[in-house]
Every structure is written in structure tokens, then in C-alpha cells.
Amino acid sequence: MSAPTPIRQFLLLFFLSGVSRLEPKSMENTFPEATARYKEQMHSRNKRDDTYKIEDDEKVWDLFTTENFTWIDSVFTNRDPSYYNYTGYNSFEPIRNELYRLADKYEYVTVEVYGKTHEGRELLALHINKEDKDEIVFLNSLIHAREWVVGCVTMNIIHRILEYDTEDAKLLLNNFHFIIIPVVNPDGYEYTHFKNRMWRKNREPTLEPGCYGVDVNRNFLYGFKPFVVGSGDSENGPCSETYHGTKPLMTKESIGLNLMLFKNRHNMRYYIDYHTFGNYWTNAYGAHGWAPKNEKQLGRYRENVEKSFMDSLGVKWKTGGVFNVIYECHGILVDHVHYYITPIAFTVEVGNSHDEFTAPDNRIDTFVISQWLALVSQLKLLHSDIKSGQYMQDRIKNWRRTSMEKRTVLFKREEKRQSYIQSLYKRTLKLIDNNAG
Ligand SMILES: [Zn+2]
Numbered sequence: 001m002s003a004p005t006p007i008r009q010f011l012l013l014f015f016l017s018g019v020s021r022l023e024p025k026s027m028e029n030t031f032p033e034a035t036a037r038y039k040e041q042m043h044s045r046n047k048r049d050d051t052y053k054i055e056d057d058e059k060v061w062d063l064f065t066t067e068n069f070t071w072i073d074s075v076f077t078n079r080d081p082s083y084y085n086y087t088g089y090n091s092f093e094p095i096r097n098e099l100y101r102l103a104d105k106y107e108y109v110t111v112e113v114y115g116k117t118h119e120g121r122e123l124l125a126l127h128i129n130k131e132d133k134d135e136i137v138f139l140n141s142l143i144h145a146r147e148w149v150v151g152c153v154t155m156n157i158i159h160r161i162l163e164y165d166t167e168d169a170k171l172l173l174n175n176f177h178f179i180i181i182p183v184v185n186p187d188g189y190e191y192t193h194f195k196n197r198m199w200r201k202n203r204e205p206t207l208e209p210g211c212y213g214v215d216v217n218r219n220f221l222y223g224f225k226p227f228v229v230g231s232g233d234s235e236n237g238p239c240s241e242t243y244h245g246t247k248p249l250m251t252k253e254s255i256g257l258n259l260m261l262f263k264n265r266h267n268m269r270y271y272i273d274y275h276t277f278g279n280y281w282t283n284a285y286g287a288h289g290w291a292p293k294n295e296k297q298l299g300r301y302r303e304n305v306e307k308s309f310m311d312s313l314g315v316k317w318k319t320g321g322v323f324n325v326i327y328e329c330h331g332i333l334v335d336h337v338h339y340y341i342t343p344i345a346f347t348v349e350v351g352n353s354h355d356e357f358t359a360p361d362n363r364i365d366t367f368v369i370s371q372w373l374a375l376v377s378q379l380k381l382l383h384s385d386i387k388s389g390q391y392m393q394d395r396i397k398n399w400r401r402t403s404m405e406k407r408t409v410l411f412k413r414e415e416k417r418q419s420y421i422q423s424l425y426k427r428t429l430k431l432i433d434n435n436a437g
Pocket of ligand 1: 144147275276
């Protein structure tokens with residue numbers, strides 16, 4: 001390859017620091033074409049079929065970067081806090097400053113600080129409520145640090161609502177109160193920009209020295225499955241990527257977000273948690289395969305969104321329950337929100353399995369526009385359901401008027417049950433310690 005310029009050298013090193021942690025199979029998944037070409041080269045050079053070794057990862061990466069320097073150059077992310085780049089990737093500081101800038105600019109936009117992370121960063125929610133509406137639409141992204149493109153999606157939704165003077169933007173602005181949290185997990189997100197591009201969890205210390213982070217999207221109350229201390233369950237232990245934590249709502253991020261959700265639950269009408277990747281539009285449940293009570297209502301919203309993606313991308317999106325469409329997972333946000341907060345709740349997986357977590361930035365626009373169109377068509381449906389009384393009818397049928405209070409009681413009961421489980425763990429641990437002593 002040609003001699004790398006200092007900037008390219010830096011970018012290469014930065015990316016290798018994250019990518020070298022991948023297993024060889026991941027490299028094949030992430031860069032299938034480059035891997036295939038590398039194998040071809042290897043074969044013609046040696047006139048034999050060498051097996052692919054882990055050391056070859058770096059060579060595939062070299063090949064990929066040589067062939068795609070424009071990609072490498074253009075994926076350079078903005079870390080300058082003085083401006084936000086709406087067509088590229090940005091680290092946390094530019095996002096934070098952009099939210100404050102918008103709150104300064106528009107009198108109906110406010111920033112709410114709903115907590116602080118382990119490393120002291122602000123947990124920020126942006127409110128947009130031009131017409132003093134009660135109907136809340138709640139959107140959040142980047143609970144998983146490495147899923148960069150969904151931060152672009154939520155930031156661009158904000159941008160389009162506020163700064164695009166279109167009929168769609170006006171409809172949204174005039175009829176809803178938006179609460180948008182672009183970065184649920186700022187510590188993890190910063191870590192992906194400066195240390196390891198593939199980091200997923202938050203960055204708090206765990207009970208295992210040297211292992212950091214809880215998967216915040218496994219730490220919510222509904223269907224929570226604790227890691228059992230002393231069980232030797234290393235697959236779910238503190239060093240694993242999907243560490244649930246020892247108890248629900250134990251991270252600064254999940255506590256803060258849960259408070260935001262609870263505070264606004266009476267008026268919440270619609271909810272999305274954005275993730276990468278898979279082209280899936282899913283709803284509760286992930287913890288089991290049962291259909292939600294309002295399955296019929298959710299079905300109408302899923303049909304609406306399937307049509308939107310077919311129109312905008314010509315792609316059929318997979319829709320349905322997380323358990324059935326993706327996999328079984330416990331303590332996830334969408335289960336929690338659906339069960340305790342509001343019936344129409346989705347978790348959306350943006351992007352394809354070729355890009356995985358590292359979509360090139362010339363693809364950001366495609367994601368942003370198709371997600372914007374999908375959200376607009378969802379909220380048009382919601383708006384007409386609210387106006388016609390259909391929304392209230394569905395709510396009474398599936399989610400009785402009193403159920404909000406009942407759900408709070410259920411929440412308290414589950415919290416109590418979980419703390420009882422905690423006390424059992426502690427007693428068992430003590431017994432183990434005493435026996436060992
Ligand atoms: Zn995710």
C-alpha cells in the first residue's frame with residue numbers, strides 16, 4: 001500500500017485498536033469482500049490453500065483501507081465541540097452543545113438534565129413542545145455505545161422537526177410534545193470514539209476487577225434476569241458484553257431513564273428505542289414469546305411501517321416481537337416501557353448486516369431519511385387515531401384506564417421481589433464465605 005500520511009496513519013491505528021479485538025470470524029462478517037479478495041491473493045501467491053489465521057485480520061484491514069481510503073477519510077468523526085456535523089458522525093461534546101444551542105435558539109425547546117453518568121457526564125433529554133401539547137412522543141438512542149448511526153437518526157429527527165419548514169415537520173411540531181434522548185449512554189459512546197470502536201456497555205466498574213460496564217439494555221425491571229454471584233456463569237458475567245448486572249435499575253443510565261419514563265408515563269402515546277443493526281421494527285416481548293395484549297393495535301402500526309420502508313427503500317423490514325424476530329433477551333427497555341409505561345412501544349434496528357456497526361458516513365443520509373419517513377407515517381397514523389377516538393378505544397380495551405395505577409403497583413411489587421432475591425444472594429454469599437473460612 002502507498003505510504004500513509006500522518007492523518008491516515010492515525011486513523012488506521014485508531015481503527016485497529018478497536019477492530020483488532022474482533023474475532024477472525026467478525027472480520028469476515030464485517031468486511032466479507034475484502035476477506036474474500038485477501039484469501040484469493042493468498043491463494044495465488046502461495047499456490048496453495050492457506051487457512052485463515054487471526055494474524056491475517058490486520059492484513060484484511062490493510063487491504064480494505066487501501067481500497068477504501070475515501071471511506072476511511074470520510075468516516076473521520078467530528079470531535080470539535082464548537083459545531084455539529086449533521087451529515088457525519090459526532091462525539092458526545094458536539095451533540096451536547098448542539099442540544100443546548102437549539103434550546104437557546106427556540107423558546108419552546110428545553111434541555112433537561114436527568115442525571116449524571118459514572119464518569120460525570122450529563123444525561124440529557126431535549127423537549128420540543130411548541131403548542132403546549134399533552135401527547136408525548138418519546139425517542140431515545142445510543143443505549144449501546146457502538147451503534148453510532150442511530151445517534152445521527154435521532155439528531156436528524158430533531159433537526160428536521162425544528163429547522164425544516166415542511167408540511168410533515170409542521171404536523172409533528174403542532175401536534176406532539178417530543179422528548180428525545182440522543183445519547184442514553186454517554187460514557188460508553190465517548191469510549192467508542194477514543195478507545196474501542198466496538199464497545200457496547202456503559203463504563204462503570206463491576207465486581208470483577210479489570211472488567212467494566214453493564215449492558216444498560218439488560219438492566220430494566222421487566223423480565224430482568226440477574227447475574228448470580230458465585231455461580232461461575234462466565235457467559236453472563238461482568239466481563240461479558242451483555243452483562244445484566246446483579247440487580248435491575250442499578251446503573252446511573254437505567255435509573256435516570258426509568259425516572260424520565262415514569263414521570264411522563266400518563267401522557268406518553270408513542271415510544272421508540274433505536275438500535276443498530278438488522279432492518280427490524282420490533283415490539284415487546286424479548287423475555288418470552290407471548291404476544292402483547294394490544295397485539296392487534298401494534299399490528300396496524302407495524303403494517304404502516306412496513307409500507308413506509310417498502311416505499312422509501314424498496315426493502316421489506318422484519319417486524320414482530322423481539323423474542324420471535326431477533327432473540328430471547330431479558331431486562332430490555334422495550335419490554336419495560338410496553339409493560340409499565342405505554343402500550344405503543346417499539347425497538348428499531350437500523351441498518352444492514354453488511355455494515356454492522358460501522359456504516360460508512362455516505363450511507364447516513366439513507367438511514368436518516370428512511371427513518372424520518374417511517375416516523376412521520378407512524379405519527380400521522382397516531383394523530384388520526386387520537387383524533388378519531390380509536391387510540392382511546394384501543395387503550396380502554398387493552399390497557400384499562402386504571403391500569404396506569406395498577407402498573408405502578410406491579411412495578412413496586414416486582415422491585416420488592418427483586419430486592420428479596422438480592423437479600424437471598426447476600427445470605428448465600430455469606431454462607432459460602434463462612435464455610436470457606
Ligand atoms: Zn443495540
